[in-house]
Amino acid sequence: MNAFSIGDIRAEPGSKVKGFLPSEGLSMPDGTVNYWHIPVIIVNGAESGPVFEVDGCMHGDEQEGAYTVLELAKRLDPKKLKGTFVGVPVLNVPGFLTHGGVRGSTTDLMYVDMNRQFPGDPDSMSHTRRAIHTFWNEIILKCDYTVNLHGCVNGQIPRVVCNEEMPGSLEMAEAIACTPEWIMASRSEHTRLIEDTINRACTEKGIPNVFIESGSADRSHSAIMADVEVVVEGIMNCMRRYGMLDGEVRVPKIRRSTPYYTHVRGKGAGIIYPESCLRINNMVEEGELLCRIVDFLGNEIDQVKAPHDGIVIMEANQVSVGPESSICIIGYPPEIKGTG
Ligand SMILES: [Zn+2]
Structure with missing residues (x-):
């Protein structure tokens, strides 16, 4: 050595x-x-x-x-x-x-x-x-x-x-x-x-x-x-x-993998109201509502939906989101395999 x-x-x-x-x-x-x-x-x-x-x-x-x-x-x-x-x-x-x-x-x-x-x-x-x-x-x-x-x-x-x-x-x-x-x-x-x-x-x-x-x-x-x-x-x-x-x-014993993942972004900046599905380890379906974004008066700007069937890898832990900023990450398609 x-x-x-x-x-x-x-x-x-x-x-x-x-x-x-x-x-x-x-x-x-x-x-x-x-x-x-x-x-x-x-x-x-x-x-x-x-x-x-x-x-x-x-x-x-x-x-x-x-x-x-x-x-x-x-x-x-x-x-x-x-x-x-x-x-x-x-x-x-x-x-x-x-x-x-x-x-x-x-x-x-x-x-x-x-x-x-x-x-x-x-x-x-x-x-x-x-x-x-x-x-x-x-x-x-x-x-x-x-x-x-x-x-x-x-x-x-x-x-x-x-x-x-x-x-x-x-x-x-x-x-x-x-x-x-x-x-x-x-x-x-x-x-x-x-x-x-x-x-x-x-x-x-x-x-x-x-x-x-x-x-x-x-x-x-x-x-x-x-x-x-x-x-x-x-x-x-x-x-x-x-x-x-x-x-x-x-x-x-079990291995989780996902060949792809993507950041999910809303159309506008504002205040986030996440749905209960938007938690890590949850499975979501394509088109499922993940969160709503509202302006400072509470008016809805956008409904952010899952772009794929997938697994929530990163959740939104903030009150607000900037324009084009990431709200969460979805992995797709999720694969769960035994290794035994
Ligand atoms: Zn980094």
Whole structure:
């Protein structure tokens, strides 16, 4: 087993090391340089094995992944690990600090979605694209498997999204979806578009990748940590699958999957009145009323109906909806299969 390094952060075999990786900076007209430090935790096993990366908070307001990565790093014992774990608790640092949603940062001149900028560009006017270039070259290209953690705030079925055409990606998803809470999905409306996501960039490089969407509508700390626990166990099961951790690989008796999923949007902005069917894990029929949207005087603007027979994957946990904003997510067609 060899030492493993990312930038100046070097972990000898059988050790756990933490540090910050400076991203490539963008020179500003006031003479300063705009960049951020990517937090990195390396758990380098005593014995050889794959390099497994998990990153959280690529989208700044999707923050539960920070807990997940920190929890994984805490639980992994370098003396027992075979291979190397690389954890990035918060990738989009400025976005996280400002609850900045998909934006790379409030100061990003290009106002971009970080997960549409891969593999980055060291000469870009967007410092998010520069940071992505650092992340991609210094971290992702050194890894055999990568997992990106998304989602928050809205109640969601923990969902692992894979590229079914890549055997390694499907294999990872099956290992992660190891308890009954999970649903596996493969094609979202946006992953079918040609966009510069990390998922697409990893596929082109032949690096198996999945992303996980999860979130607790109940914002109490205990509920959030229960949600985090499901994801931590799923990722550790995937590491067992690749021989990095001892123990039996868990296989759920029943596996839920949905080949497609789509965001459901209303015609106008307003106040939402959800129907009782609009709760995660519920099945809905095409054309079934999901919610009504009213204006500030209570006048009905729209009736939002299910676009497909499907399963509610993410529910509306907000009072209002913006124009063209997502109200909920429907997976279709839902498939439930025994694995025995
Ligand atoms: Zn996201």
